[in-house]
Amino acid sequence: MATAADQQADPLERFRQEARAWLAENFPPSLRGKDNAMSAVEGPGDQSEDEARWQQAMGAKGWGVPTWPKQYGGGGLSRAEARVLQEEMARAGAWNPIGGMGVMMFGPTLLEYGSEEQKLEHIPRIADGTVRWCQGYSEPGAGSDLAALQMFAEDAGDHYVVNGQKTWTSGGQWADKCFALVRTDRSHKHAGISFLLIDMDSPGVEVKPIRLISGASPFCETFFTDVKVPKRNLVGREGQGWEIGTRLLQHERTSLSGGGSTGRMMGGEPISAVAKKYRGVDAEGRLDDADLRMRLVRHEMDARAFALTLRRAALEAKSNAGPSAASSIMKNVGARVTQDRAELAVExxxxxxxxxxxxxxxxxxxxxxxxxxWGKAVSIYGGSTEIQNNVIAKRILGMTEAG
Structure with a gap:
């Protein structure tokens, strides 16, 4: 006689078989084991025929954003089903072709704060990967103190006229649209900020890529000169931008904390295997450097503990609360693990x-x-380590400044 646990497991097992069959039919074998070439900060590049077909299939199925509601183009899966899908994709060597800032940050935020019309207009095109978004937050005089931003949106009746500059706009040269924090009231620092959606092909938008020390140019300076933005592109109400923007940053930090593998490098090899290749092994097959061996073990322990913590956090996110200030802890730890791995690799x-x-x-x-x-920037973008430490101290530990 089947137990209650067996009965509960059956739907998941049926979904596993469905996912496995669908992946076998739709995932091109030529893409097995490849990374997602359409990341948040890299250009879309030239898609191969198989890559385009894979993105179209995942977008149509909604499995690029598996837990988003079906009515907006998502997969409508439960958290448990999404985990099964992830396991089956890993088994098949498949990767998610739907990504970028629309998925990482803007989509979850719009689902929470957007009007029904805004959700229907924007979420499906994020879910199928046909529209790329960039983030308009930092300015030359408003980085760590983001609330000091000055880009102004002047009320012009049925639209705003936007003037100002944003910097470190990730993927701005490739984006179709920008979600931006703008000032709509100069008399209030935080309460004068609003959340606005801007078409990047609007007259008056100019983008200049910034070349980094790594040789890449994933970030831009973005200039806005008399840019007209319809008022229907205001998310929430005027003056609610700081609240919405802070919520979006929690989604961003949660995503960045798990961005990239913490234990693999160079074509997917574990760092320990790379160490043996470059440093050699002793008679017992161990890395032939006891001190380096110990530091690698400590790094891998940190990386695995961090991965398990991320998984636990994902499981706890079943509640409607979504990401919390704890995302700042994850972001800081993820940055340290990533940078430690890069330093060890060079050594x-x-x-x-x-x-x-x-x-x-x-x-x-x-x-x-x-x-x-490139990894030197990990502890800066998405909110610097110092800013995250302030968030942790004030919002998690309840510490206040001495008066």
Whole structure:
């Protein structure tokens, strides 16, 4: 006789078989094991025919955003079903082709704060990956103190006229639309901020990519000169932007804390395997450097503990509360683990980990050099480590400044 647990497990097992069959039919074998080429901060590039077909299939199914409501183009899956789907995708070597800032940050925020008309207009095109979004938050004079932003949206009847500048606009040169914090009232610092959606092809929008030390240009300066924005593009009410924008940052920090693998590098190899390749092993097959071996073990313990904590946080997110200030802890720990791994990689590879170009280096080695340099920004973007420490101290530990 089937137990209650068996009966409860049956629907999940049926879904697992459905997901496995669908992936076998729709996931192109040529893409097995590849990374998502359409990340949040990289250009869309030229999609192959198989990549385009895979994105279209996942978008039509809604499984790129598996737990989002079906009426807006999502998969409508439960958390448990989404975990099963993730397991089956990993089993098939499949990756999610639907991503970017629309999925990471804006979509979840719009589902919470947007009007029904805004959800119907924007969420389906995020869910199928046909529209790319960028973030208009930081300004030259408003980085750590984001509430000091000055880009102004002047009320012009049925629309706003926006003037100002944003910087560090991730993917701005490729984005179709921008979600931005703008000032609608100069007399109040926080209460004078609103959340506005801007078409990047609007007259008066100018984008200038910023080249980083890693050689990439994923960020931009973005200038807005007399840009007309319909009032229907205001999310929430005027003056609610700080509340909405803070909520969006919690989604961002939750996503960034788990962004990227914490235990693999160079073509998917574990860092311990790379260490053995470059440093050699002793007679017992162990890494031939006791001190490095111990530091690698500590790093892998931290990485695995962090991965388990992320998984636990995802399970706890079943409530309607969504991400909390604890996302700041995750963001800080994720940044440290990522940077520690990059530093260890360079140490392991020695001079081969410092190459920029030339025949003396493999493609993987040159990629690792750029990854190491790129990783320096991990503790800055999405809110610096120092800002996160303030959030942790005040909102989690309840600490206040001495009066």
């Amino acid at each position: 392991i590879m020695g001079m081969q980990g410092l190459g920029w170009e030339g025949e003396g280096f493999t493609e993987a080695e040159l990629t690792q050099t750029r990854t190491w340099l």
